[in-house]
Amino acid sequence: MGQTLQIERANQLKNKPDVSTIKFGTVFTDYMFTSRYTPEYGWSEHSIIPYQNLQLSPSCQAIHYGQSVFEGLKAYKNGDDVLVFRPDQNFKRMNQSLSRLSMPEINEENALDALLELLKVERDWVPDGEGQSLYIRPFVFADEPFLGVRPSESYQFNIILSPVASYYGNQLNPSSLYVEDDFVRSVRGGVGFAKASGNYAASLLAQKKANELGYEQVLWLDGVEQKYVEEVGSMNIFFVRDNELVTPKLNGSILPGITRKSLIELAEYKGYTVKEESIHIDDLANDLHSGRITEVFGAGTAAVISPVGRLNIHGVDHIVNDNQIGPVSQDLYDHFTDIQYGRREDPFGWVVKL
Template sequence: MENQITVEKATTKKPKPEADQLEFGRSFTDHMFILDYDVEQGWHNPRIVPYQPIILDPAAIVFHYGQTVFEGLKAYITNGGETQLFRPQKNMQRLNRSNERMCIPSIDEELALEAIKELVRIDREWIPTAPGTSLYIRPFVISTEPYLGVAPSKKYQFIVILSPVGAYYKEGINPVKIAVETEFARTVKGGTGEAKTAGNYASSLKAQELVAKEGYAQVLWLDGLEKKYIEEVGSMNVFFKINGEVVTPELNGSILEGVTRNSVIRLLDHWGIPHSERKISMDEIYQAYQNGELEEAFGAGTAAVISPIGELAWKGEKLEINQGETGPISKKIYDTLTGIQYGTEDDPFGWTVTVS
């Protein structure tokens, strides 16, 4: 594969939204990256072009059988004026794990990362600098072969687009209300839950739509078989602090292995805070709440970073956590992660990558 990335600059620049008008995922920068695949040439023709519509055959496999994966990471402007990424290698590794699960050819991770860095360099002026803002990076792969047969595609495109964003939840670091889902299932062990693929999110929409009408920000998913064990929130992994110990559901084949999840666990290790990855039932959470031992709960993900949970709705009851306030562990993790991302905190782990 020819690794030389060609660049075609946009001749007309789009207006940039003001920082206080940013909505998550609504605005997009002037350029995008595209990489093609076919069985004869493999991955080839890496290029940065002006942001534009994608032209696909109506029979493209992605439309009919959902063979697609995606990733999400961010670029930040530090206080020193540098541009940096947060653990992008982990995202590229996870992209290829998702590719493997969805029968998509693996991508050269070094080339993908260099493409992202070059795209961010070109559209650097789009990175917002107001507190809490960043440039969201969305790499994704779509199957493009026109074929109405249930089989892996022989053609693909790997594309990267960029979007200046503010907070994912309007609450920001303030606690959100979450409803525990007891009817629908997002995925099951052996399914595609551990892959970052579109179908997982499509299957979550109905439950999300219903709880939003009741004022809840997200759904907390239970396992798809017994509806007993906690898995994850729609857009985040989830953590609970119970009687001094931070616990999170263990990876089981139906839970996405989050980059922020891993970062939280590394920080807890670093600080010597007791923690474990294991099966956690809603019955256990409810009992801990009844006993006064449920001290904190929070979600962790790229979009929101850390989102404290102030209330869990389950079986007609509302479990208020930490009086609906942000807990000290949630706040410390949020401040540390965002501090590393924006360059205001030391990075003892070597997580940040500077975009020169």
């Protein structure tokens, strides 16, 4: 992308919704950011334009061959200020995803500048209710009209915004997980570490199965031996074991979550012992049964922290902490969200203020 950012004003603005009543990801703001890549000009034509449908050829390569990646982050309201949580990390991870899918990388600094300009235009859309935020969805996809298995020669980069309440309603009400024994999400050497759209399509059948069995989310095992814990469908996973915080180590098939990374840094700052290791599913079952594991929670941008109260492993239900949120989960959630919303000092330099 170059340096010039054009702004096209909308003829009419939308009425702001009551965010407490809308479903996550269904309402969008007045404007969006857009940019286009061609071999001749690189990333160019970047603009802030009224939110609108995209025009695509039926032979668009993203539809046929899946070159599509995205990110997710949030902006928060604190008085008159708008706060954005670690946006630089999202654009850094986006480039890792783009590289893996043989797509052209973006200029991270220019992308961040474009996002901040878009948020300045849309700052009135950032809600200020309890637990509310403005969800930010950057995404890049191949749009060349060509039916051939090779990297596309043209791409679009867009950013759209959506005001949201909490992802799970009362997100501190413990959720339930089903350990998937048949399907796998990804394998090392694949695209599991990338935020590739196809990863989520691959998870949907198992998610449907879990829901039909009465569970809210899938806990995935590794794709080679199907013995080691990896991640939940929309979150990384953490365990409190012997008063230490434990999470599966990154191995190439686990998404390197920014909330995951931030929680590890925050926990260590607060004096917790944090371990990243391979976690065998049988050891997890034994530690839940014996009481060594006292808390389980998921961590991700949309949910922040989602405690787990029930975990099905090989058909056996394990109840965690009497299906209540635990003290470590609550402590980390409170401190983490206080930083995000500007209620507490940010010693890490994570928050960008507008």
